[in-house]
Amino acid sequence: MRVVNDTEREERMRNLVALVGDPVRRYLHRRTDAATADDVIGDTLLVCWRRLDEVPDDALPWAIVVARQCLSNAQRAERRRTRLIGRIIAIDPPPALADENPAASTVDEGTTVAARVTAALAGLRRDDAEILRLWAWDELTSPQIAVVLGISANAAAIRLHRSKARLKQELLKSVHSTGHITYDEGSEDAR
Amino acid sequence: MHDDDRALRDQLRAADPARALPPASPTWLDHRMEQIMTDQSVSTPTVTPEAPRRVFRRWMPMAGVAAGVAIAAAIIAPLVLGGPEPTVESLQPSMGGGLASGSCLVLEPATVAAQQQAFAATVLQIQGNTVVLEVTKRFVGEVADRVEVAQVDAITSDFSGVPFEVGQSYLVGAVDGTITGCGVTGADSAELRAVYDAAFPG
Numbered sequence: 001m002r003v004v005n006d007t008e009r010e011e012r013m014r015n016l017v018a019l020v021g022d023p024v025r026r027y028l029h030r031r032t033d034a035a036t037a038d039d040v041i042g043d044t045l046l047v048c049w050r051r052l053d054e055v056p057d058d059a060l061p062w063a064i065v066v067a068r069q070c071l072s073n074a075q076r077a078e079r080r081r082t083r084l085i086g087r088i089i090a091i092d093p094p095p096a097l098a099d100e101n102p103a104a105s106t107v108d109e110g111t112t113v114a115a116r117v118t119a120a121l122a123g124l125r126r127d128d129a130e131i132l133r134l135w136a137w138d139e140l141t142s143p144q145i146a147v148v149l150g151i152s153a154n155a156a157a158i159r160l161h162r163s164k165a166r167l168k169q170e171l172l173k174s175v176h177s178t179g180h181i182t183y184d185e186g187s188e189d190a191r
Numbered sequence: 192m193h194d195d196d197r198a199l200r201d202q203l204r205a206a207d208p209a210r211a212l213p214p215a216s217p218t219w220l221d222h223r224m225e226q227i228m229t230d231q232s233v234s235t236p237t238v239t240p241e242a243p244r245r246v247f248r249r250w251m252p253m254a255g256v257a258a259g260v261a262i263a264a265a266i267i268a269p270l271v272l273g274g275p276e277p278t279v280e281s282l283q284p285s286m287g288g289g290l291a292s293g294s295c296l297v298l299e300p301a302t303v304a305a306q307q308q309a310f311a312a313t314v315l316q317i318q319g320n321t322v323v324l325e326v327t328k329r330f331v332g333e334v335a336d337r338v339e340v341a342q343v344d345a346i347t348s349d350f351s352g353v354p355f356e357v358g359q360s361y362l363v364g365a366v367d368g369t370i371t372g373c374g375v376t377g378a379d380s381a382e383l384r385a386v387y388d389a390a391f392p393g
Contacts, residue, residue: 010224010228013224013227014220014224017220017223017224018220021215021219021220021223022214022215025212026209026212029208029209029212030207030208030209041223042223042226045223045226045227046227049227072333076278079278113202113205113206114205114206115206116202117202117203117205117206118206121203121206125307125367126307127307127332132203133203135200135203136199136203136204136207137203137204137207137209149331150304150330150331150390150391151304151305151390152301152304155301155305164196164199167199167203168199171202
């Protein structure tokens with residue numbers, strides 16, 4: 001019983017990797033260290049291959065959800081390993097815990113704007129910061145963000161709008177003394 | 192997109208840790224495809240149904256031994272090594288529904304979807320006033336292996352919170368580290384499970 005030709009399946013996978021491979025690779029590099037990102041993208045693509053028949057037309061948000069779950073598993077396993085090693089060698093646990101806020105440690109400190117935005121992001125709630133990263137860094141639209149977060153498109157648009165407002169407030173706090181930036185309230189939601 | 196939004200996005204991009212990451216090399220795709228294709232654990236729909244059955248029959252005795260060893264290791268290893276301890280986080284108990292009247296609105300999937308953390312968990316034990324839940328499923332948010340929360344105070348609560356009982360399973364929603372009451376958190380019933388499934392499809 002041959003459901004689909006091997007070559008055809010490989011071709012579909014090749015097209016999928018060409019489409020989502022680099023965006024997912026960047027998504028992971030933004031949220032963990034390079035070595036873990038490389039490991040996790042391998043896991044992610046393997047899941048994509050195994051679940052190739054479930055991949056929707058808009059594959060990127062679906063692939064990002066897979067990547068996020070693979071990363072979460074890797075980070076959980078890493079935390080367990082770290083605790084176990086700490087017990088066995090009876091020393092203080094090595095500082096290899098997953099970085100909860102990778103932007104804070106990986107951004108080029110030479111850029112003033114980057115440092116200010118990084119600080120402002122760190123001042124936000126985790127969910128607010130993540131939705132802004134998905135929007136600005138991963139370049140997802142509101143409906144795509146909705147898929148990644150498992151919420152309705154409407155809820156995603158509302159959350160994004162509120163998160164932008166909160167980030168603007170944080171940025172205003174940091175530049176209040178220089179007065180360089182002013183924002184209008186009520187900007188549009190994602191494109 | 193609004194100019195204001197564009198400016199904000201440009202600022203955010205300046206802080207993108209991956210902005211200096213070079214594009215994947217041309218060989219990257221081939222390398223990844225090669226890795227995937229050489230993965231022997233993948234069973235694609237292209238194989239005939241008879242083939243895996245024959246293979247399974249041949250390897251079944253060894254698989255049985257391997258499974259036995261794995262189960263024994265799972266039991267003995269924690270005893271020898273002490274085992275990796277589960278991660279634990281604390282959540283604050285429900286502070287009530289936030290309504291002056293003390294009543295709650297009908298629970299909608301959107302309300303559950305708005306939770307920062309949502310998970311299914313079973314009460315392992317109640318020590319004094321502290322309830323220890325073992326997380327069995329994560330719907331959204333980072334949730335530790337176990338969650339500790341103070342038992343609902345029947346005297347001071349507004350009755351929208353959940354009194355936890357040992358051995359019972361619950362669906363739990365939380366925002367800003369505080370468990371949400373008003374029906375969002377409750378015993379794992381078919382009705383509440385349906386709302387969670389609707390809130391977190393897939």
